[in-house]
Structure formats: structure tokens, C-alpha cells
Amino acid sequence: MSKNNNKPIEIPKPTFERLKKYHALLLQEKDKEYISSEEIAEKLNITPEQVRKDFTYLNINGKPKIGYHIPSLEKELSEFFGTWILDNIIIIGAGNLGSALAKYKGFKKIGIRVAAIFDNDPEKIGSLVGELSVLPLAEIKRVIKRFKVKIGVICVSENSAQEIAELLIQNGIKAIWNFTPVNLQTPPGIIVENQDITTGILTIKHLMEKE
Amino acid sequence: MSKNNNKPIEIPKPTFERLKKYHALLLQEKDKEYISSEEIAEKLNITPEQVRKDFTYLNINGKPKIGYHIPSLEKELSEFFGTWILDNIIIIGAGNLGSALAKYKGFKKIGIRVAAIFDNDPEKIGSLVGELSVLPLAEIKRVIKRFKVKIGVICVSENSAQEIAELLIQNGIKAIWNFTPVNLQTPPGIIVENQDITTGILTIKHLMEKE
DNA sequence: TAGATTGTTAATCGATTAACAATC
């Protein structure tokens, strides 16, 4: 029986978001070999049925009475997200956030390596952020080619975000991870993922208001 | 006609998330006085119908042929999220991420003030992060009381996250903004908002894989 | 075998979209 790896069905958005949570959860569960849908559900405050339903979108098989084999689950989710492929990223903006990201330890296990960090402030250029030396924007072109970078992270001020996005796209970047609140205008085919840092605290504020 | 401000209908989760986006978008639109649902929709890649439907959950009224009055929209959303109330927060962990958050400029406009930053590393205690001096954990109790802090931000390492959460809750914290990938165990009534920083890049990786 | 848990189909529930009347 040959492996059937065509995936004809598009994954629903809510399921996609939960797959990320399963992925994160499993990276924490290193002590056990098997885990049941019941157990996963409890930790994430959802129902076991939902967990099993979500897993039908992947090539995942559990064993009745035992549960799901954690390493296999992990492998499947890792393939789904492509975390076993190493992607080089570049960070534009060596301010607080950019620097913190450049030094972030958690990227390794999801297949991300920070190739370089850039800034246009002469005072910052040449200074060290972790093990990286801050490079001038003029170096972007070279670094993208050299490290085959497809993902750019924008951590600059709001008023230069659009400009930087265009610069990145001109130089062949395919995906932008945008940490500014600016709605970037980009041509079709470019992936833009907005990571508004304030989003979580807005939920907290709203929930607290009701009490 | 008296203002009817009972809000009997619970807001759907997807609508809630979009309200955050409208809120962020409006903070960018300072040049115009009115904006149409069409215009909002275009910028956020959704439909105008959805925008109008979402607004029915708030006390928002647009004018046919003109659109929505931006300052009023902003005020309504600000009340919804409680961004006009100033909340003091404390940050635990003065590493890269904790320090970046402590210095983050965007908190002010959503009604957040960082009251203090803590660490248990003797080398960090007393050092400056922006305008704040890093305090030892022993000071947490006092600071929470003094500044009536209800929100705690966890930026420590994975293995002390749970412990810190318990410490915060013991000292009266009502909501936790968790930047670690750990699934915190908390008593009922405590709000926990997990802000997994890697979530955005997983989406990017998955989308890129398909091409 | 009996029991527990998976996997899947059908039923329900909720959100989005479409249609159109109201209105500035």
C-alpha cells in the first residue's frame, strides 16, 4: 500500500490555528510516548472530538485505547509547517524589538536562522546584537543573494515600514513578517504576516472591563 | 430617545479579532474625517458587508453616502477595548524580550503603562531598562499593591514560567500575558493570554512550502 | 472478550454572504 500523500482538502482557518497549538504543545511533551485526544483537548481547553477532527486533515493515525504516538505527531506537524527546512531570515531595524528577535533562542527548533540584522542609523551599524554585527541597508541585496533569504522581518518605525517593504520586495524577498502596525501595500504573490504585538493585551483589557 | 447601551449579544470570536484590526487601522488614518465600509474592507482584505455587520455589535452609526465618522469610530472601539483606561502592568524577566517590551513605545496609546520590570539575576537587578531600574522578585508584592497592578507579563525562561505565574496570582494579579510557549496552569477566573512569538512565522513557512 | 479510544458520518450551530430596503 503506497502512501497517499495528496492533500486535496483545504484546511479550515480555525483548524490551521489549532495545528500551531498542537505543534507548540508537543514540543513541551517530551516525557511521554503517547498522548490521547482527551489529554490534548484538556490542555488546550477544547474538545477531544475537535482534536480528532483536526487530525483528519493530516496523515495522522492514532491507536484506539492508546492514543497518538508523540514523535509521529510531531514529525507530521513539523512537515506540515516546514519546520524541518532551515530558512534564513533577515531583520530590518535594530531597535529593541529587532534586537530581541535577533537574539531569540526559540527560532532554531522551528527551522529559522537569523542571517543578518540591518539598520540605517550610523551609530548602530557595526555594533553587536548577539553574535551579529548590524549591517547598513546597502548590504541587503548582497545578503539576500548570499543566504538565499526569502523572509524579511520589519522592525522599523511606522513611517519607514512601507519603504522598507518595497526595498525587500525589489531584492527578491517573498514573505514579510511585519511587526509594525502599518498596513503594508504589496504586489500579489507576496506573503505578508502582520504580528501586532499589542493584540494580546487588547483581549486582556476587554475581558477585564467586563468584570 | 435615551441611549440604549445594554449589549445583550455576545460578540463572535472572528468579529472580535477584526475589531482589533479596525482599531489598529483607525489609529493610522488621521488625515481623513470619514471612512466608508468599502475603504476599510479593501485595506483589510475583507468585504464591506462584513465591516458593516461587525459594526452592528457596537454603538456605531454611519451616514449613508458619507461613511463612518473616524473620531467616533475610534472612540467607540477605544471604549470597547478599554484603551482609555490606564492600566499599570509589570514585566517579569529582563531578558531580550522583556526589555524590549519595557521600552516599547506603542503601549501608551492603548492605555498601558509599564510600572516595573523584575528579574532574579543579581547581575541584572539595579541595571537600567529604558527609564526603569530592574527590581528583584521580592519587590513584586509591594509594586503590585502600590500601583494597583492587575496584569503581569511573563518573559522568563520556560522552566520558571509556571512558578512565576503562581507567584503573580498569589499576589493578586488577575491577568497574565504569557510570552513563553508553556501552557500555564491557573485557577478559574484568571485570564491567560498566550502570545507565542513564533506563530506568525509558522504561517509564513507553511504558505511558502506550497509554492 | 470487554473496554477504551480512534475515526467518520450526520446533525447542529454559528458566521458569512447576498439581497434589498432605508436614508442622507
Added chain:
DNA sequence: TAGATTGTTAATCGATTAACAATC
């Protein structure tokens, strides 16, 4: 007035939940 855009109801679509058969 005519036209454009809002606001709302009804129809559709999609996701979740429930039920239960399959299976280790």
C-alpha cells in the same frame, strides 16, 4: 431628486458537535 452607502433580514456556507461504528 438621484445616487451612493448604510443597516438589517434572509439564505448560504462552513465549522463544530454529537453519535456511533471500527479497532486495538
